[in-house]
Amino acid sequence: MIETGLFWWVLAGGLVIAELLSGTFYLLMIALGCVAGGVVTLFGLSVSLQLVVAAAIALSALILLRRSRVDLAKGRHANPNNNLDLGALLQIDAWQGRRARALYRGAQWDVELLAGEDIDGQWYEIKEMRGNLLVVAAKRS
Numbered sequence: 699m700i701e702t703g704l705f706w707w708v709l710a711g712g713l714v715i716a717e718l719l720s721g722t723f724y725l726l727m728i729a730l731g732c733v734a735g736g737v738v739t740l741f742g743l744s745v746s747l748q749l750v751v752a753a754a755i756a757l758s759a760l761i762l763l764r765r766s767r768v769d770l771a772k773g774r775h776a777n778p779n780n781n782l783d784l785g786a787l788l789q790i791d792a793w794q795g796r797r798a799r800a801l802y803r804g805a806q807w808d809v810e811l812l813a814g815e816d817i818d819g820q821w822y823e824i825k826e827m828r829g830n831l832l833v834v835a836a837k838r839s
Contacts, residue, residue, distance in 0.1 A: 702745055706736030706752070727763050731756025786824050788834055793817050800832070807832050 713729035735752030743751075788809070790798045796811040811817065812825050812835040822834035 702748065703736055703739035706732050706739060706748070710736065723763055724760060727759035728756045730759045781827060783824055783827055783832075787837060788822050788824055788832065789820050790822055790834070791820060802832065809834055811835070 710729045710732035713725045713732060717723070717725035717729065731752040731754075734755035735748045738748045738751045783803075786802075788800050788802055790800045790809060792798060793811070796817075798809045799806050800809045801807075808831045809822075810831055810833050811822075812833050815835045818836040821837040823837050824832050825835050826833035
């Protein structure tokens with residue numbers, strides 16, 4: 699039978715390796731909780747307390763990561779200093795509701811009309827990018 703302390707360190711190592719293969723930080727935050735569980739074993743606390751500490755640390759780290767990524771994403775996608783595509787003009791021939799497909803930089807992109815904007819003409823200005831989705835507003839002359 700594997701010792702409890704060794705279990706935490708092996709689990710943390712496995713999660714770090716999985717994080718390196720997948721590229722997500724969420725597994726790294728859970729690995730941080732496992733490290734906390736391993737540290738708690740050094741103080742001789744019970745397995746139930748180890749689980750509680752590991753879960754609390756992992757959950758706290760996940761919440762902090764989630765909040766920091768949301769704030770970062772808001773600033774990055776709407777700031778023209780960080781994204782040179784913002785403000786670029788785009789021609790859209792046909793809309794399907796408030797969505798369309800358009801050729802931009804040699805590839806087809808999903809396009810969504812900015813909230814509060816009306817479909818007006820064929821030329822639109824890129825206001826925001828969310829992954830491969832371009833959020834546009836009608837070009838004002």
